[in-house]
Amino acid sequence: MLAIQGDFEAHARALERAGALPTLVRTRRHLEGVAALVFPGGESTTIMRGIAREGLAEPLRQLIAGGLPTLATCAGMIVLDRAHLGVLDLRCRRNAFGRQIASFECDLELSGLPGGPVRAVFIRAPWVEEAGPSVEILAEVNGHPVAVREGAVTALAFHPELTDDLRFHEQLVAQASRRSPQVGPRQEVNTQ
Numbered sequence: 001m002l003a004i005q006g007d008f009e010a011h012a013r014a015l016e017r018a019g020a021l022p023t024l025v026r027t028r029r030h031l032e033g034v035a036a037l038v039f040p041g042g043e044s045t046t047i048m049r050g051i052a053r054e055g056l057a058e059p060l061r062q063l064i065a066g067g068l069p070t071l072a073t074c075a076g077m078i079v080l081d082r083a084h085l086g087v088l089d090l091r092c093r094r095n096a097f098g099r100q101i102a103s104f105e106c107d108l109e110l111s112g113l114p115g116g117p118v119r120a121v122f123i124r125a126p127w128v129e130e131a132g133p134s135v136e137i138l139a140e141v142n143g144h145p146v147a148v149r150e151g152a153v154t155a156l157a158f159h160p161e162l163t164d165d166l167r168f169h170e171q172l173v174a175q176a177s178r179r180s181p182q183v184g185p186r187q188e189v190n191t192q
């Protein structure tokens, strides 16, 4: 997972519980051999600055364009949008829910996610202001998309990594092991 700034440690714990071996990506070298990517929540301007400083933008774009399974939450969704890395064909509105209800939780039903609604934790969250035809909207709040999928990328305006709900991380691990069976789940790697 991208570990420049933000709540990547919460993602690491969720990934471990989902059977993956999370590694921290801070430089280009750390991208070698990754089977999936996570873009955490945090502060998108700071994360973008780190990406630029480390020369990570182009390698990240190439990996995602090549179909690397990717999960992005909150600031991570902003980082992937047209105005930033440009890997998702959508435009985010930052801090979209405004000051009064900057942070809130709700139960959210997502299309294509079995097992019932998720408890969605929004923290100064963005929403998707406008999206191209290749972007599938998975859930909305008040008519604004807050969960989308495009290709192998799932982007969420909320933070599943801050709850006990592992479904998104499990989905990512499953996507990654379908694509490169040698890398997961961990039980298969470590059977001596």
Ligand SMILES: NC(=O)CC[C@H](N)C(=O)O
Pocket (backbone or CB within 6 Å): 040, 041, 042, 043, 044, 045, 073, 074, 075, 076, 078, 094, 095, 123, 124, 125, 126
């Ligand atoms: N929880 C979050 O990731 C908030 C995102 C933050 N408001 C930003 O614009 O970068």
